[in-house]
Amino acid sequence: MVNKYTSPRVLFPGTINEALELAARENSPVFWSGGTAITDRPESHSTLINLPKAIISLRMINELTRTARSETGMEISSMVTLDRLASISRRILAPGIFETLTLIGSRPLRCRATLGGHIAEYFIKSKSDQSTCTHPSGYLVPLLQLLDASVEIRYLRERARRKPVSAVKRIPLTLLEGEEGLGSREIITKINIPAGGWNFVVVECLPSEDNSASPLLFQALAKVEKSVITDWRIAVMDGTGKILRNRETEAILSGHSLPLSEKDISSLENGIKGLTESWENRKKDQNTVLRLTHYFMRKVSEQY
Numbered sequence: 001m002v003n004k005y006t007s008p009r010v011l012f013p014g015t016i017n018e019a020l021e022l023a024a025r026e027n028s029p030v031f032w033s034g035g036t037a038i039t040d041r042p043e044s045h046s047t048l049i050n051l052p053k054a055i056i057s058l059r060m061i062n063e064l065t066r067t068a069r070s071e072t073g074m075e076i077s078s079m080v081t082l083d084r085l086a087s088i089s090r091r092i093l094a095p096g097i098f099e100t101l102t103l104i105g106s107r108p109l110r111c112r113a114t115l116g117g118h119i120a121e122y123f124i125k126s127k128s129d130q131s132t133c134t135h136p137s138g139y140l141v142p143l144l145q146l147l148d149a150s151v152e153i154r155y156l157r158e159r160a161r162r163k164p165v166s167a168v169k170r171i172p173l174t175l176l177e178g179e180e181g182l183g184s185r186e187i188i189t190k191i192n193i194p195a196g197g198w199n200f201v202v203v204e205c206l207p208s209e210d211n212s213a214s215p216l217l218f219q220a221l222a223k224v225e226k227s228v229i230t231d232w233r234i235a236v237m238d239g240t241g242k243i244l245r246n247r248e249t250e251a252i253l254s255g256h257s258l259p260l261s262e263k264d265i266s267s268l269e270n271g272i273k274g275l276t277e278s279w280e281n282r283k284k285d286q287n288t289v290l291r292l293t294h295y296f297m298r299k300v301s302e303q304y
């Protein structure tokens, strides 16, 4: 049997505006950042990579490769690779970023994969059926949500009887899944992580009872001032890629002094049960999250 394949059209714009204009002209364009997700084969034994018909590479766009730091936080352009991010001093990086980066795939993967591609891939996958995916995705997303990160998105705004104009929107990462989320012809250009004054972090990745191929990711942050927990946050991602977060659970301990009282610990345990209630048939995973939360709180108490 002879199969007929057509080569993809690969376009190399030099600016963001040019990339947006090319995307508007192409049928079903796909932006290529590191290409790790685009070139991933659905089955490991497959010898064929199904490439999209029109690829718009973001590689030649210099403005997408910068990082900037100020007193208010850090701004990272979307084409910064995960490996380059991991090479930034840990005193400068927001807490938990380095620890999470080292859990993502292998170093060769992180040398290609970009922060923008990592975020976009997670939200694109969350719209499709994650259970068919061969590897986990979006490990940085729950942590970035806890850190109140936002993304800058560039797109072309249509105007009546006039040429479309390039426009910018900034969306908190927690809202990227909604209606206002990432359109197929929109480009994530920057990720902004505010300096939050967090002084404690725990990131853990353990096997999940539900799907041994997709681990359970636990990320928690705390802000402690003079032995008082002024803020703490927790997110858990399970094998399906769904992020579990509950503001009510986080509110339980905010403003409480260390060491925690018996009553605080009991309320916290109830809060964690509430956070993981959708896993009612996965008692082991629920217990793992409870154990990790105790570990986190013990570590915080020991330090202050």
Ligand SMILES: Cc1cc2nc3c(=O)[nH]c(=O)nc-3n(C[C@H](O)[C@H](O)[C@H](O)COP(=O)(O)OP(=O)(O)OC[C@H]3O[C@@H](n4cnc5c(N)ncnc54)[C@H](O)[C@@H]3O)c2cc1C
Pocket: 030, 031, 032, 033, 034, 035, 036, 037, 038, 039, 040, 058, 078, 103, 104, 105, 106, 109, 112, 113, 114, 115, 116, 117, 118, 119, 120, 121, 124, 135, 136, 137, 138, 139, 140, 186, 187, 188, 189
């Ligand atoms: C073998 C393997 C193991 C992996 N293991 C893990 C893991 O353990 N944990 C984990 O979290 N992830 C894992 N991943 C997923 C990995 O994190 C993503 O593949 C990677 O981050 C995607 O980045 P990229 O730059 O290569 O994106 P690309 O492959 O270039 O793009 C991915 C998607 O996002 C779109 N896109 C890219 N950039 C932008 C942009 N700037 N704006 C809008 N849309 C854009 C593309 O059009 C495409 O649809 C793994 C992947 C592989 C292949």
